[in-house]
Amino acid sequence: xxxxxxxxxxxxxxxxxxxxxxxxxxxxxxxxxxxxxxxxxxxxxxxxxxxxxxxxxxxxxxxxxxxxxxxxxxxxxxxxxxxxxxxxxxxxxxxxxxxxxxxxxxxxxxxxxx
Amino acid sequence: xxxxxxxxxxxxxxxxxxxxxxxxxxxxxxxxxxxxxxxxxxxxxxxxxxxxxxxxxxxxxxxxxxxxxxxxxxxxxxxxxxxxxxxxxxxxxxxxxxxxxxxxxxxxxxxxxx
Numbered sequence: 001x002x003x004x005x006x007x008x009x010x011x012x013x014x015x016x017x018x019x020x021x022x023x024x025x026x027x028x029x030x031x032x033x034x035x036x037x038x039x040x041x042x043x044x045x046x047x048x049x050x051x052x053x054x055x056x057x058x059x060x061x062x063x064x065x066x067x068x069x070x071x072x073x074x075x076x077x078x079x080x081x082x083x084x085x086x087x088x089x090x091x092x093x094x095x096x097x098x099x100x101x102x103x104x105x106x107x108x109x110x111x112x113x114x
Numbered sequence: 115x116x117x118x119x120x121x122x123x124x125x126x127x128x129x130x131x132x133x134x135x136x137x138x139x140x141x142x143x144x145x146x147x148x149x150x151x152x153x154x155x156x157x158x159x160x161x162x163x164x165x166x167x168x169x170x171x172x173x174x175x176x177x178x179x180x181x182x183x184x185x186x187x188x189x190x191x192x193x194x195x196x197x198x199x200x201x202x203x204x205x206x207x208x209x210x211x212x213x214x215x216x217x218x219x220x221x222x223x224x225x226x227x228x
Binding site for chain 2: 031040041042043045051056088090092098099100101102103104105107108110
């Protein structure tokens with residue numbers, strides 16, 4: 001069983017489109033995250049939810065909107081996609097907001113905007 | 115804010131040899147966790163090893179060990195008996211007990227040469 005699953009794994013879309021990436025975890029964790037990894041492999045946090053409550057909302061364009069219907073799911077919706085949005089997006093989860101076990105990551109979604 | 119610095123963008127090592135990846139961090143907190151994650155070409159982020167700052171003993175996981183120097187804020191990763199499967203990007207990360215997120219370094223790309 002996959003612990004943190006993201007769909008889709010690959011997404012190629014045209015500029016201006018709206019797309020969503022879904023994330024689900026079956027670990028019983030209560031905190032979930034979205035990270036963006038750029039072309040230089042730098043990992044930057046975008047959002048974090050703890051028990052469906054938004055606790056981290058970094059400076060990202062408001063075209064990006066996270067949604068957490070329950071603590072096992074955290075989806076990312078992106079409006080009006082731009083070329084600069086091309087990146088790998090990682091979902092992750094953890095037990096609480098601070099623990100020694102770290103994050104469990106999904107396998108990432110490679111988004112390519114053309 | 116915390117910062118994590120990995121000063122070696124790329125490294126290589128002969129198979130079966132030992133290699134050390136450097137990481138320094140900056141935090142004003144007394145209590146924090148440190149992690150090394152591995153990202154092979156498959157893109158999956160895999161936890162390699164973790165260290166609790168209040169523990170003086172260096173963490174070890176099979177061929178992976180750390181040299182944790184708290185006063186110097188240094189957290190290097192040693193890989194012994196390097197294997198081809200160790201070829202990957204390695205990220206150092208820090209999380210304090212007052213933060214809800216990890217701070218990642220910029221990564222070190224390690225190539226194991228047969």
